[in-house]
Amino acid sequence: MTENAPASMYRTDEGMGLWEHRGKVAAVGVGHSPTARRWDGRAETCVGAISLIALRRAIEDAGVDPAEIDGLVMDPVTTTGAYWPKGKPVPEEVTSAFNCTDNPLDGIAGLSAEWILKNMPELTGIDFTMYGPGCMSNAICVAAQAVGDGLANTCLVLKSWHNYEGRYYQGGANAGSDLPGTAALHALWGTPACYGTALQFAEYCRKYGKNHDMMAPFIENSRQNGLKFPEGYWASHRPEEITPEDYKAARWIAKPANLFDNDLPIMVSAAYLYTTAERARDMRQKPVYILNHAASNTRPRSLTPTLDEVEADTARTARKIYEGAGITAADLSFENMYDGFAQFHQFHIEGLGYRGMKFGEALDFYQTDISIHGPNPILPSGGNIGCGRSRFWMHTDCIQQIQQRAGERQVTGVKPEVAVSGGPMPLGGRFTVWSATPD
Amino acid sequence: MILISFDIDGTLTVGDPPGILPMDMVRAVKEQGCLVGSCSDRPISAQRAIWASHDIEVDFTVSKHMLPDVKAEFEADVYYHIGDREDLDRRPALEAGFEFLWPHEAADMPWVEGPDA
Amino acid sequence: MPKQGVVPDDLTRPFWEAANEHRLVIQSCVACKHLQHPPAPVCRVCGSDTVEWKEMSGRGTIYNYGVVHDCPIRLLQEDQPFNVAVVMLAEDPGIQMYSHLPGTPVDEVPVGAEVEVTFEATANGQMVPEWRVVGSSEGGEQA
Numbered sequence: 001m002t003e004n005a006p007a008s009m010y011r012t013d014e015g016m017g018l019w020e021h022r023g024k025v026a027a028v029g030v031g032h033s034p035t036a037r038r039w040d041g042r043a044e045t046c047v048g049a050i051s052l053i054a055l056r057r058a059i060e061d062a063g064v065d066p067a068e069i070d071g072l073v074m075d076p077v078t079t080t081g082a083y084w085p086k087g088k089p090v091p092e093e094v095t096s097a098f099n100c101t102d103n104p105l106d107g108i109a110g111l112s113a114e115w116i117l118k119n120m121p122e123l124t125g126i127d128f129t130m131y132g133p134g135c136m137s138n139a140i141c142v143a144a145q146a147v148g149d150g151l152a153n154t155c156l157v158l159k160s161w162h163n164y165e166g167r168y169y170q171g172g173a174n175a176g177s178d179l180p181g182t183a184a185l186h187a188l189w190g191t192p193a194c195y196g197t198a199l200q201f202a203e204y205c206r207k208y209g210k211n212h213d214m215m216a217p218f219i220e221n222s223r224q225n226g227l228k229f230p231e232g233y234w235a236s237h238r239p240e241e242i243t244p245e246d247y248k249a250a251r252w253i254a255k256p257a258n259l260f261d262n263d264l265p266i267m268v269s270a271a272y273l274y275t276t277a278e279r280a281r282d283m284r285q286k287p288v289y290i291l292n293h294a295a296s297n298t299r300p301r302s303l304t305p306t307l308d309e310v311e312a313d314t315a316r317t318a319r320k321i322y323e324g325a326g327i328t329a330a331d332l333s334f335e336n337m338y339d340g341f342a343q344f345h346q347f348h349i350e351g352l353g354y355r356g357m358k359f360g361e362a363l364d365f366y367q368t369d370i371s372i373h374g375p376n377p378i379l380p381s382g383g384n385i386g387c388g389r390s391r392f393w394m395h396t397d398c399i400q401q402i403q404q405r406a407g408e409r410q411v412t413g414v415k416p417e418v419a420v421s422g423g424p425m426p427l428g429g430r431f432t433v434w435s436a437t438p439d
Numbered sequence: 440m441i442l443i444s445f446d447i448d449g450t451l452t453v454g455d456p457p458g459i460l461p462m463d464m465v466r467a468v469k470e471q472g473c474l475v476g477s478c479s480d481r482p483i484s485a486q487r488a489i490w491a492s493h494d495i496e497v498d499f500t501v502s503k504h505m506l507p508d509v510k511a512e513f514e515a516d517v518y519y520h521i522g523d524r525e526d527l528d529r530r531p532a533l534e535a536g537f538e539f540l541w542p543h544e545a546a547d548m549p550w551v552e553g554p555d556a
Numbered sequence: 557m558p559k560q561g562v563v564p565d566d567l568t569r570p571f572w573e574a575a576n577e578h579r580l581v582i583q584s585c586v587a588c589k590h591l592q593h594p595p596a597p598v599c600r601v602c603g604s605d606t607v608e609w610k611e612m613s614g615r616g617t618i619y620n621y622g623v624v625h626d627c628p629i630r631l632l633q634e635d636q637p638f639n640v641a642v643v644m645l646a647e648d649p650g651i652q653m654y655s656h657l658p659g660t661p662v663d664e665v666p667v668g669a670e671v672e673v674t675f676e677a678t679a680n681g682q683m684v685p686e687w688r689v690v691g692s693s694e695g696g697e698q699a
Contacts, residue, residue, distance in 0.1 A: 037455060174628045177679055178561035181568035185594045188559045188684060189640045189654040190624055190632035198622045199642065206667070238455060238485070246482035251504035252637070255623040255663065259480060259503075299600075302593055302652035304642060306619075504625075526626075526633050 010295035021148025023438030026280035026287035029062025029273030043097035047162035048107025058271035063284030071152025080265035136392035137430035160269035198257035208360030216244035226386015233388030263340035263384035292324035314351020336394035338423020340384025442515035446522030506535035561680025614673035655687035
C-alpha cells in the first residue's frame with residue numbers, strides 16, 4: 001500500500017539551514033507524453049497509458065536499465081477538475097487493455113502506484129513507492145528527499161492529468177440546486193477559480209499604481225516561449241501567439257483576470273528520473289543537481305488571501321529557498337515560477353527578489369526585455385500559459401536549460417547554471433533549486 | 440443585408456473540437472453577399488490566420504464578448520450568431536440582439552429564406 | 557440574485573441557524589478569543605476544541621472586489637456580470653465575508669466604504685448574510 005509522504009519530508013520551516021542533501025541528488029531523465037485537450041475514450045490515450053509513455057521516455061532518456069530503478073514517487077490524483085460521472089459505465093475496452101487494480105477507474109480517472117507497477121513489468125526492482133499529492137512540484141520534493149535519505153537510489157517521479165468533456169467546473173454541485181453548508185460559505189457567490197488571484201491582483205494594482213494591460217508582455221513572452229516547447233499543447237496542436245492586442249481584447253473571466261490569464265486544462269503526463277549524484281555520473285544525460293527543496297503550508301486567515309498575506313509568504317518562501325540552497329537571488333540564472341493563473345507569477349518573482357526586484361516592481365520589469373535571449377529571462381518554459389496546464393513545464397525546462405538541451409527555448413542571454421521552479425500558489429507551494437554543479 | 444457571425448471551436452470543422460460547419464459553407468455565405476466574420480475565444484490574430492489560411496476575406500474578427508461592437512459597427516437587416524455553447528454563444532447573442540442558430544440549424548443556411556422562415 | 561440553496565452541516569449549522577434569525581455569528585475560541593471564518597472544529601491559533609459562536613454587529617467595510625463574467629454556477633449565469641466583494645468585519649478586519657453587494661452597480665464598488673449586513677433567502681429558503689453599502693437605497697431585506 002503506497003502512502004502519502006509524511007509532512008516531515010517537506011522543508012516547510014525557516015531556519016533549517018543548508019539542505020542536508022544539497023547537491024547529492026540529481027535529475028537525469030525527462031519523459032513527456034503527448035498532450036490532448038480531452039480524453040477521446042481510447043485505451044491508448046487514457047491517463048494510465050500516457051503515464052506509461054512518459055515513464056518509459058524518462059527511463060530511455062536517462063539511459064538506465066529499468067531493472068535498476070528502485071523507487072517511484074507520484075501523485076495519485078489526476079483530475080484537472082473533471083470527474084468521472086456517477087453511474088457512467090467504465091469502458092471495458094479500456095480496462096481490458098491493461099492489468100487492472102481493484103479500482104475500476106484506476107488508469108482512467110486516477111492513478112495508483114500499484115496500477116503503474118502492474119503495467120510496467122520491466123520495473124522489477126521497485127521497493128519504494130510514495131505519493132507526493134498535489135502536483136509535480138510536490139512529487140519532486142518528495143523524490144529528492146527520498147533519494148537523499150536513501151529510501152531509493154534511482155527513483156521515477158510521475159505526474160499525470162486527465163480531462164473529460166464539458167466546461168471547466170460547470171458540472172457537479174455547481175449545476176445543482178443546493179450546496180452543503182461549509183462549501184456554501186465560499187461557493188454561493190459563484191466565483192470562478194481565478195477569482196481569488198484576481199482579487200490579489202486588483203489590490204496589487206491599487207497599491208502600486210499598476211494596471212492589467214501591463215501584463216501583456218508577460219503573456220506574449222510566455223506564449224512565445226511555450227511555442228518553442230515541442231511537447232506543449234499549444235506548440236503541438238494550435239501554434240497560436242497571443243499578441244498584446246489579443247490579450248487586451250480578451251473577455252473577462254473575473255475582472256481583473258481575463259481569458260488569457262487563465263490556463264487551459266489538458267491531458268498530459270511527465271516523468272523524471274532522480275538518482276544520487278554519485279550514480280548520476282554514469283548516466284546518459286548531464287546531471288542536474290538539486291540544491292534544495294522548500295515548501296509553504298501557509299493558509300490565509302479567512303476566506304481568501306490578502307495581498308499582505310501573499311507578500312509575506314512569498315518573501316518567507318524565498319528565504320527558505322535560498323537558505324537551504326546556500327545561494328542568494330544574485331545566483332539565479334533564470335526563474336521558472338508558476339503562472340497558471342498568470343497573475344501568480346509576479347507575486348512569486350517579487351518574493352524571490354529576482355534581479356533585485358522589490359514588491360510592486362514586476363509589472364514594470366515585464367516592460368523590459370524578458371525574453372530567453374536577454375539578460376533577465378522570465379519563465380523560459382512558457383509555463384501553463386505557454387504550454388497548457390500541467391504545472392510541470394517549468395521543472396522540465398529548468399532541467400533541460402541547465403543541460404543545454406532546451407532547443408529553441410535555450411536561454412542565450414545568461415549562462416544556465418542555477419534556477420528555481422515551483423508553485424502552484426504563493427500560499428501553499430513547493431519549490432526546487434536546480435544547479436549545473438553540486439556545490 | 441445579412442450579417443453572420445461564426446463561433447469557431449465546436450462550430451466550424453477547423454475548430455477545436457471540430458464542429459460540423461465546413462469552411463466551404465462560410466465561403467458560400469460570403470458569396471451570397473452576407474457580411475461574415477468570427478466571434479471566438481481564439482486570439483484575434485489566430486482568427487485572422489485561420490481565415491487567411493482558407494483564403495476567405497472576412498468582415499470582422501472579434502472576441503467572444505464583442506457581438507455588441509459588431510452590431511454597432513455594421514449595419515444589417517438581420518444579425519445571426521452561430522455557436523455551440525448556451526452560456527458563451529446563445530445567451531450573449533440574444534442579449535446583443537442577434538438571432539441565434541446552433542450549428543446543425545445553420546447547416547441548411549435558413550437565412551436564405553429570411554429571418555422569419 | 558438567486559443563490560443556490562444551503563443544506564447546513566454540523567460544522568456550520570449555528571451560522572446558518574443564526575442567519576435564519578437575521579443574526580450574524582462568527583466562531584470564536586473560548587481559550588484565546590480568536591475569531592475564525594470559515595469555521596473549523598478547533599481553533600486554528602491555539603488548537604483548543606472549545607469554540608463558541610459570537611454575534612457580530614453586522615458592520616464592516618469593503619476590502620476588495622472582482623467582477624464575475626464567467627460564473628461556474630448555472631443559477632447565477634443569467635445575472636452575469638456581477639460584483640463579488642470581500643467584506644471585512646468591524647470586529648476584526650481579518651474576518652472576511654463575500655457579498656454580491658445588492659444595490660451597487662457592476663464594477664462601481666467603493667472599496668473602503670462601510671457596509672451593513674442584510675439577509676436574503678436562497679433557493680431553499682435558507683437565509684444568507686449579504687451586505688449593502690451604508691446609505692445605499694437598494695438592497696436586500698434589512699437585518
